[in-house]
Amino acid sequence: MRRTAGAKLIKGLVFSACLALNVVSERTAWADNLTDAFIGAYNSSGLLEQNRALLRAADEDVAIALSALRPIINWTVRVSQDFTKNRSGTTVTSVEPSRFFSGITLSQLLYDGGASLLGKQSAQETVLATRQALIDVEQQVLFRAATAYLGVLLEEERVRIRENNVNLSGEELRATQDRFEVGEVTRTDVALSESQLASAQADLADARGNLSTAQAEYVNAVGKTPGRTAGQPSLPALPRSVEEAISLAMRNHPAILSAQHQVRARDLVVQQQRAGLGPNVSLNADVGITESYDNDDYTNDASISLSLNQPIYAGGRLAANVRRAMAQRDAARANLLNVQKDVTQGVTNAYVRFQTATTSLRASEERVRASQVAFDGIREEATLGARTTLDVLTAQQDLLDAQLAEIASRTERSLAAYQLLQAQGLLTAERLGLAVQIYDPTLYYNLVKKAPAQISKQSRDLDRVLKALRRE
Template sequence: MGAVGAGPRAAQADNLADALVGAYNTSGLLKQNRALLRAADEDVARAVAALRPVVTWTTQVTRSFTDGVSRFGVSYNYDDSSFFTGLQLDALLYDGGASRLRKQAAQETVLATRQSLLQVEQQVMLRAVAAYVNALIAEENVRLRENNLRVLQEELKAARDRFDVGEVTRTDVALAEARVANAQSGLATARGELASARAEYVNVVGHAPGKLSGQPPLPRIPASEKDAQSVAQRNHPQIQAVQHQVKAAELNVLSASKAYGPTANLRLSAGITEYSGTSFSTDNAAASVVVQQPIFQGGALAATHRRAMAQRDAARGNLLEVKDQVVQAVTDAYVRLNTARASLKATEEQVRASRVAFDGTREEAKLGARTTLDVLIAEQDLLDALTLRNQARGELSFAYYQVLFAQGLLTAEHLGLPVQIYDPTLYYNMVKDAPARLSKRGKDLDRVLQAIGKK
């Protein structure tokens, strides 16, 4: 399991787990793809229904007119009306297994759609990580620039005081004023970036961020890139989705091949016919078995079969492509992770050296050994170093979660989020047997759909 936990919220500080929970519970993209999964579930129900008898009720009113001449040369004409009502049952007896193969293909499509839903969940989770980290970076940048502005304002005050006593020139004061103005501009830019980061956070998480609790805990990941690739090849939802798509395509090929063979259907009918103007009526009942086999359909059957084979071959080719993409994504994630580690280490050293340089330059300036410009340059170098370290910390956090994403493990269940995990089997189990609308299960489904519509 991952290392993200909600934990206590003593000061109502938002941590990464809060952001992930909000994204999971409010994502419109997840709701959309859950609905698409329910649609795929219903395709299984439709395939099951195709294997069952179909009963229809028919009512027919007929008005007939007759005008003729008998063989004796006598003309005659009359009209008649009749009313028929009855039931008809049609049942499939044999189609070479094509209908059952289509049902199995629909089931494989359901499994593929479930994996696609997991991949969408991963995308939502990764976007939430990015939103949290970017908001955190933007907040820290604002704090750094606010502090930088205060320091520069102090430097400006000191420069003016020293100018009043003749220790520095008007140029030194102007330089300090320019740096203050530049810092004010930088602070305005940083606040704008923070506003944009907060807007993205609201869009992804569903609510505005409170006080962010700092860099998130780093999840456990495989020690080596090779181990991570093995995990990805076994578990990644994109690979598993395409594997099920290949199976569905293979079943569709078999189903299409059955269309060349015979089919047998049973038809039963019963009803009553009444004739107008008389009290005469008849009871009708009939039973028939119809066996058919296509001989010529203009090449449509062969084209359908070849089309199914082409789609199967395309699915197999896509599987190879997706496997390569997943392996490459793991490699890219580890490259990003290693780069982030090296960058953070370098910026830590840069901050240390810049702070020593700034403190030393400021002290030397008090003794007259350094100019105001030297102090301002050292202050800017320190601000740049602190900004780079802040960005490097955020990049490292994001890189760890991108490794999880590349393995197919950035899901609410794997992260151990305190949410009610969406169970894709619940709806499927209710519809897989194609319940009738007026049955008990059909009424239960109506209540489920009403509840879903209110969310």
């Protein structure tokens, strides 16, 4: 009876071990991979759409700034009532004529010391900064997709291992009960096996809950429910040293490039405010008809004037505007330094994380190899009666724990690799070569940068673009 129970247990253990060892290789042709997650996130992210809309708003600021350099034409209706009293010697005459004017007025800025042009240039720098901010958001979206995919993959593997552990614990309990019936073990051994099975079932329930949580995060990050995962992704090309990684980040990271454009934009605002302290010259003209309410008289009027204004005193507002612009420029410069430091630290942390994960993975693989050798040896010894069933189960559990640690280390290495890409500013749809329609920020900008009027052909083209955006 002992040899029969032992043989049954060993057969169950061998079958379970084969299942555990084949966990990684069990995949299907229709499985989702990391690239699918990237594509889904890029195409469905509301965060990307939000920031693209903010970029279009920044594009319109250029058109608004440009309009200050163009003439302003209005149709004007004006009703006036004059009150005039004349005294000539002893004669006092009161005149209260009422007039109605209808016509076209024009105002054209001729000179303002370059303030309006500087305002346009500042708006253009803000557009460039916002474009880089959009790329940084794109990196965040794609990294979240990578994290979600690897999270689902990890939890699926954990569920499979926990399921295998439940099967092993069930085999152990049945073998212990068989041995108890023939008097080889005590009730304590049976209770110990029951406790082990209950613990394995609780661990499995917890793993399934974690898998559901990971799948919910995947839906949020990618925009669809995950299919069967296709396994660990291949590692991207990475720098050979942390110095090389930092050098790449200093040149490519969108947060740094955005901060640099912000500094240039603030410099231009300072120059604009200083130019506003000088004189400005404008041309004003109007043409129309002036009618009198007192009779049927009317006059065809046309006038043109040239005016020069030089601020002398504005309650301190102009000087305060200059000082505020200088403070905002200083803040932008300080922010650039902070961003550079943060990016450098982020690259260093990601590089160290990847190196640590790589070392941990090698150790985990060696642990799996050693645990496999130990399990095979104890299993053979058990068939000869030199080892107990509990010894075999303990060795099998050690092997499963080692496999679980290996899977976690492999996932951590993949995650660290893509974090390093993000830290360098290289985790974008274009650099990854994703099969998506890459968003081109220059298309909308080119339509609005010349501030097209509503009646122009360019404005009609812009209307079609806006309608297409609303349909998406």
